[in-house]
Amino acid sequence: MITGSRQAKVLIVGAGPTGLTLGVNLLRGGIPCRIIDRLPQRRPWSRALGLHARTLEFLDAMGVLQTLRERSRPIRAVNLHGEKGPLLHLDFTALDTPEPALLSCPQSQVEAVLEERFRSLGGELWRDAELLDCSQDGAGVRARVRVGEQVTEVEAEILVGADGAHSRVRELLGLPFEGMDYEETFLLADLDMELDLPEDQSHGFLLPGGALMAIPLPSGWRLITVLEEDAEPGPADPERDLALLSERLVQVLDPVPELPEPIWLTRFSVHRRLVSHYRRNRIFLAGDACHIQSPMGAQGMNTGIADAVNLAWKLVLFLRGYGGGALLDSYQQERRPVAVEMLREVNLLSRTSTLRRPFLRGARDSLLKLTGQRGPAENKVMRRASQLDIHYRASPLVDAGPDADLGWRHQGPLPGDRVPDVSLVSLHDGGPRHLHGLLRQPVHHLLLQPGEAPDHPTRVILHALLSRVPDEYLNELRITLILNEPPEGAAPDMAPGRAHLWHDKDGDFAEHFGNGSRLWLMRPDGHLAYRAPLSDADFLLAYLERLFRRGV
Structure with a gap:
């Protein structure tokens, strides 16, 4: 029988990028914590792939960026093509950041590096450990956890559910997770092969029959395409699905290489949902437990990591006796509006990339071309995608002192803005x-x-x-x-x-x-x-x- 303990001040449910980021940052702040995860081992693959510039800044502060670089491929630009040729080229190297690129790094590798860092700081990770139920009072949280065949009670001052789209913590709190489902079904294939495309750039082809995306992996390529309108999610059909990918590649490459047996092949549907509240007293939610969205734009994993970074320093101060409830309230006040805006933008990206009517496709393509011809608009798109423009200016936690009108506002960041590196x-x-x-x-x-x-x-x-x-x-x-x-x-x-x-x-x-x-x-x-x-x-x-x- 595993004995529960109050030694860990924070119990984190979920050992994905969000939970591990939270654990690492709590330990950096001197707060002992424990992570539990229902899987006996991490999955070898996942849909999450890209790490944006703002996330790379967080990972550098956590001391893991160099290790992640060694397991990644830098993507320095994104190219969008229409049926008549190039539409938009976004050059990440023009961003004003120490890390002007998108790192192609599968979630499994992100988790492996973060877990190594977590353990090196003294963190405790229980695998094959499922949260059964929990309760809370003014002093803390009690959780019943099944670990293997045993059930134990774990106590902590704070519990955080970073347990994904099907969050058990969110379910126990009874919080609405409202949104919508997309009609389209997508096909994803990870292939160990070469394509006649620049390997430091991501490529999107907005084709009449369905969009095709080609994303460089650390080794090989990931291809994602939209299936026929009547296609259903479910088990992949390797022969038929690879034939469809070849058919789409024929429209953009010549010659088209023979597709090898995929490393991973899956069909999936897309949902857009947002939880009503990020906190109930001493229990918090973060990452996919709060928000899920289309993989377009690679925002999900990055937003979850940013949730964890925002929450971690507030929990550190609170558990040291500072700040009180107002400090904890600021987590939802700052992060939920970010998720609302992110979901809106990703929804727009997803909708426009899957247009089938010729008139609408033509209007979209004209707008993308115009964006590429206007430097400020292109830079804004890149900064938004890279999450460098996320701010908390409306947060009650930031202040400009008595000079509220900020007559010198054009000089330097505003309260709530990301501080630039110099x-x-x-x-x-x-x-x-x-x-x-x-x-x-x-x-x-x-x-x-x-x-x-x-x-x-x-x-x-x-x-x-x-x-x-x-x-x-x-x-x-x-x-x-x-x-x-x-x-x-x-x-x-x-x-x-x-x-x-x-x-x-x-x-x-x-x-x-x-x-x-x-x-x-x-x-x-x-x-x-x-x-x-x-x-x-x-x-x-x-x-x-x-x-x-x-x-x-």
Whole structure:
């Protein structure tokens, strides 16, 4: 009999990318957790494949990006073709991000790397472990779990259901999961073969009989096509299905290679659903347990990972005694609107890619061509697809201080925005630094920007601010002073042992944030929590007091 324990403060149901990401980030924050998964071992394949630029930033902060790169193929562009030729070319390398690409990495490999990281941090993973039921009160959650042939009771302070589209946790909470089913049936084949197409690009062919997508795998290609209108989901028919793929390939390639026996062949239908609530007291939902959608645009796995990153730092603070219920409420307030917009955009993409009427196809193709001819529109499409433009500006958790009208709003990110990465130089050792490198420490980061040639009043404000930050906050807060010019000497009056000194040697920070005397507070997930002129430092201290307040 396995004995339950309260040692794990968080019980996570589901060992997919969402659950493992949550577990890794909780452990990085010092919160012990346990993951249970009903499968005895991970599946060797799945429909989830692509990792977008924003997700790669998260994975880099978690210390797993390099390992994932070794198991992936970078996709640097997406090409869309109509029946009359090219329509749109999206070049990911033009994105302003440290990782300007989409990584083709099967979900099974993502899970393997995340699981290795989770275990290396001391995480405990129970496989062949099924959640039977659970209950909660003001002190925590109790769950009955079947592990193999045994049933045990597990206690935790928080339970998170990251258990997919058929979530047992969501079912136990009785939460609606409303949406719609698409009429189309899709065919997916993973093939170990070569195609006469650029292997660092993804290709979509919007054909009259049904769309065909060719996506590079780390080895070989994934082909996805829409089946005939009367086709039904269910077991694949290898002979017939491969014949259909060859028929579609004939329309776009010459010559067409003989298709080998597939590594994986499946038919599937598509659903669009969204849960009504992401939280019930001490029980949360994340990933596919909250939202499912068409695989078009590769948004599902990425959105689930972002859910987990957003939730993790809030649970870390809460379980350390900070923030209270308002902090936990912000998880749904921030992430559910993102899912609503994502579902809308993916639905539009899916609908337009499966159009069959000639008039509608012609209008779609004209619009895609126009988008490709307008640089700003093309860049916006890429940033949206890569999730770099996701923001939480409407969240009650972010603030702009007394300067609410933000007359300098065109300079730097707004509260709730993703903080851009920039190159800097350490004044401690002269080595290169990147702003996103700070995120490897999963705390809030206060960036102080004195501006050009800071005068005496500015130096006094800096000294006073650094002196007044309570010592207890320094466990949750790191301070970095970013100077336009290196100071003469060590400038102890500007950073009396409480701040790192970095130099904006190439003006990269000023280009992205402006030149004024300002302060910026970056959250552990890389979004901006607060910004204000440096002269309004008192308001920052009030914000920190609200953020790090004790109790519920």
